[in-house]
Each structure stands twice: as C-alpha cells, then as structure tokens.
Amino acid sequence: xxxxxxxxxxxxxxxxxxxxxxxxxxxxxxxxxxxxxxxxxxxxxxxxxxxxxxxxxxxxxxxxxxxxxxxxxxxxxxxxxxxxxxxxxxxxxxxxxxxxxxxxxxxxxxxxxxxxxxxxxxxxxxxxxxxxxxxxxxxxxxxxxxxxxxxxxxxxxxxxxxxxxxxxxxxxxxxxxxxxxxxxxxxxxxxxxxxxxxxxxxxxxxxxxxxxxxxxxxxxxxxxxxxxxxxxxxxxxxxxxxxxxxxxxxxxxxxxxxxxxxxxxxxxxxxxxxxxxxxxxxxxxxxxxxxxxxxxxxxxxxxxxxxxxxxxxxxxxxxxxxxxxxxxxxxxxxxxxxxxxxxxxxxxxxxxxxxxxxxxxxxxxxxx
Ligand code: NAD
Ligand code: GLY
Numbered sequence: 001x002x003x004x005x006x007x008x009x010x011x012x013x014x015x016x017x018x019x020x021x022x023x024x025x026x027x028x029x030x031x032x033x034x035x036x037x038x039x040x041x042x043x044x045x046x047x048x049x050x051x052x053x054x055x056x057x058x059x060x061x062x063x064x065x066x067x068x069x070x071x072x073x074x075x076x077x078x079x080x081x082x083x084x085x086x087x088x089x090x091x092x093x094x095x096x097x098x099x100x101x102x103x104x105x106x107x108x109x110x111x112x113x114x115x116x117x118x119x120x121x122x123x124x125x126x127x128x129x130x131x132x133x134x135x136x137x138x139x140x141x142x143x144x145x146x147x148x149x150x151x152x153x154x155x156x157x158x159x160x161x162x163x164x165x166x167x168x169x170x171x172x173x174x175x176x177x178x179x180x181x182x183x184x185x186x187x188x189x190x191x192x193x194x195x196x197x198x199x200x201x202x203x204x205x206x207x208x209x210x211x212x213x214x215x216x217x218x219x220x221x222x223x224x225x226x227x228x229x230x231x232x233x234x235x236x237x238x239x240x241x242x243x244x245x246x247x248x249x250x251x252x253x254x255x256x257x258x259x260x261x262x263x264x265x266x267x268x269x270x271x272x273x274x275x276x277x278x279x280x281x282x283x284x285x286x287x288x289x290x291x292x293x294x295x296x297x298x299x300x301x302x303x304x305x306x307x308x309x310x311x312x313x314x315x316x317x318x319x320x321x322x323x324x325x326x327x328x329x330x331x332x333x334x335x336x337x338x339x340x341x342x343x344x345x346x347x348x349x350x351x352x353x354x355x356x357x358x359x360x361x362x363x364x365x366x367x368x
Pocket of ligand 2: 140
C-alpha cells in the first residue's frame with residue numbers, strides 16, 4: 001500500500017492509499033479514536049453509498065458512529081452549516097484531543113477541517129476523501145474554508161489533518177463526470193512540474209477513468225507525492241511555490257463565476273478549461289510552443305472532457321470574465337499573479353500580466 005508522508009514542520013502526517021481502507025478504518029486510525037462514539041461528518045449522497053461500510057467498520061472496532069449528514073453540494077460550505085456543525089461537535093462533547101472524521105469530497109473536507117480548526121481553538125480531524133479530486137488535492141495540504149456572499153473559499157484556515165485515508169474503492173460509486181473533474185487535478189501535477197507524468201496521463205488517463213485499479217493507485221500516489229513535496233516547502237503559500245498548484249484556477253474561477261458555481265460547470269471541469277487557457281495564453285505571450293498548448297487541449301478532448309471555452313456558449317466577452325478575476329484571493333496590491341507555463345511541466349508565476357491583455361485573449365477564445 002502506498003503511504004505518502006506529508007512532512008510539514010510541527011504537523012506531519014501520512015496519506016495512505018489503497019483499496020478497502022474504510023472497511024479497516026479503526027485499525028488504520030491506529031489508536032486515534034479514543035472514545036466509543038466517533039463523530040463522522042459526511043453528505044447524504046456519500047452516506048448512502050459508504051455510510052454502512054463506515055458504520056460497520058466502527059462497530060467491529062468497538063465504536064459507534066455519531067453522524068452529521070449534510071446536503072450534498074457546494075452550498076454546504078456556508079456560515080450556517082459551519083455554525084451548526086461546530087454546535088453539533090460541542091453537543092457531541094468533542095475535545096481538543098479527539099479526531100473528527102470527514103467522509104466525503106472537497107466540500108465535506110473543507111467544512112469539517114474548518115470546523116475542526118475553530119472547535120476549542122483546534123481539534124484533530126481525519127480526511128476520508130471520497131472523490132478523486134479530494135484524494136489527489138483537497139484532502140492534503142490543510143487548506144480549509146467556507147464560501148460567503150463575497151465569493152468562494154474566502155473564509156478559512158490552514159489546519160492540517162492528522163491522517164488521510166484514500167480508499168480507491170470509493171471511486172467505483174463516483175459519477176463519471178465527478179471522476180473526470182477530479183482527473184483535471186491529476187493532470188495539473190504533470191503540467192505544472194512533471195512532463196513525464198503528463199506523458200503517463202496521455203498513456204493511462206483513459207484507463208484510469210475507465211476503472212483500471214493500478215492506474216488509479218499510481219495516479220493518486222503520484223499526485224499526492226507531488227502535492228506533499230510542494231506543501232512541505234510552502235505550507236502557507238508565501239514563497240510562490242504552492243501558488244503553482246493554482247495552475248488553471250484563475251481562468252477556471254472566472255468560468256465558474258460566470259456559470260454560477262453550479263452543475264453547469266464543475267470545479268474540476270473549469271480547471272481543465274482553465275489549464276487549456278493558461279497554456280494558450282502562455283503560447284500567445286511567447287513562453288510556450290503553440291504545439292505544446294494544443295497538446296494540452298487535445299489531451300482533455302481525448303479523454304472526453306471539454307477543452308474549448310467557446311463550446312460553453314457563455315454569451316459574454318473577455319472583460320466580463322476578467323472582472324470575475326478581480327475578486328480572486330490571490331490579488332496582491334492591485335495585481336493578479338497568473339500561473340503560466342514555459343512548456344509542459346514548467347509552470348511559473350507571472351506577476352506582470354495585464355487584465356486588458358487577458359480580456360483580449362479571452363475574446364479570441366470565446367469566438368474560437
Ligand atoms: P463534492 O465534495 O461536492 O463532491 C462531489 C459530488 O460527489 C457530491 O454530490 C458528493 O455527494 C458526491 N460524492 C462524493 N463522493 C462520492 C462517492 N464516492 N460516490 C458517490 N458520490 C460521491 O466535490 P469535490 O469535487 O470533491 O470538491 C469540491 C470542493 O473542494 C470545492 O468546494 C473546492 O473549493 C474544494 N477544494 C478544496 C481544495 C483544498 O485544498 N482544500 C482543493 C481543491 C478543491
Ligand atoms: N488546491 C491548491 C492548494 O492546496 O494549494
């Protein structure tokens with residue numbers, strides 16, 4: 001079983017990757033579950049698919065689950081659900097030394113992590129990620145957050161999990177579209193720093209999406225290792241290294257905002273399109289060969305994902321999209337850093353990109 005250490009100073013932990021980890025939950029948590037009742041936060045869809053496995057694993061280990069089951073979807077990352085979840089944890093008498101389990105995708109992981117960060121000034125939590133996106137990205141690195149009326153993920157904390165158990169079996173019940181959305185974050189690691197891994201995605205990405213177990217294990221372990229290397233060097237995103245993990249996210253965020261952050265365009269789908277735009281903009285700026293940028297677009301098209309913004313039928317212009325970018329968390333003294341590429345596997349942070357230039361580029365892409 002691949003075990004990836006995340007060597008963050010003062011808060012090191014492991015990401016364990018394998019099939020059947022939820023069924024062996026109590027053993028995997030190795031002594032961290034101190035009390036009979038174990039608080040588990042999840043959403044209704046995940047509970048329907050995996051609640052019985054977790055319930056039975058806890059029962060066999062001499063525990064009982066205390067469930068908090070939230071509505072599925074982004075709307076659960078709210079002040080209201082945060083307050084209600086913290087109140088529920090207090091009612092469950094969760095102590096600072098206790099571990100709360102987050103069973104779900106990025107929504108559940110982000111909300112539970114934030115609740116754990118503020119409960120009695122911080123209790124432990126264990127990530128049990130159930131989407132590909134959560135396994136390769138959101139469960140690792142300690143970013144936790146909720147959304148507010150002003151925007152997504154604007155309120156949160158850095159709070160590292162005590163352990164991450166990525167059970168590959170859960171991916172079998174994940175809807176194909178969600179799997180593809182998570183796959184965008186897998187490809188991201190290749191594009192930002194590892195041309196060899198992008199080549200692996202070219203060869204094995206389709207098999208991964210079609211359910212090939214060894215491809216899934218390799219992709220999750222490789223992605224988590226890449227993220228662990230970055231966050232251990234720049235946990236708080238202060239040096240610019242961790243910012244590279246936002247490849248495709250500034251363009252993608254504008255597309256998500258324009259489509260209302262809903263089912264019309266999932267986060268990972270927006271990131272895939274955002275990476276195509278970042279690649280083409282990099283080529284437009286002369287950093288990256290045009291052929292490499294088109295290789296990125298062709299990769300997503302080959303695995304059945306949208307690769308052309310024009311096909312979204314957004315009915316807006318480039319300036320409408322760049323206006324969304326002004327609300328980006330990464331805005332720094334009036335400038336917005338963009339993650340661009342010098343080639344596949346060679347991302348860098350560009351701080352001299354003008355939004356008018358981006359808007360003109362997007363006008364072309366919207367009409368492409
Ligand atoms: P999600 O948590 O909303 O899950 C997607 C859908 O899949 C939900 O309807 C859920 O009920 C369902 N689902 C989850 N696992 C399932 C399973 N195994 N079987 C069947 N259905 C299942 O979405 P997500 O894509 O996992 O996460 C998106 C969130 O993650 C966003 O809020 C984003 O901001 C956040 N995020 C955070 C980080 C971070 O570093 N903290 C990184 C990337 C994304
Ligand atoms: N998902 C981006 C980060 O963790 O920094």
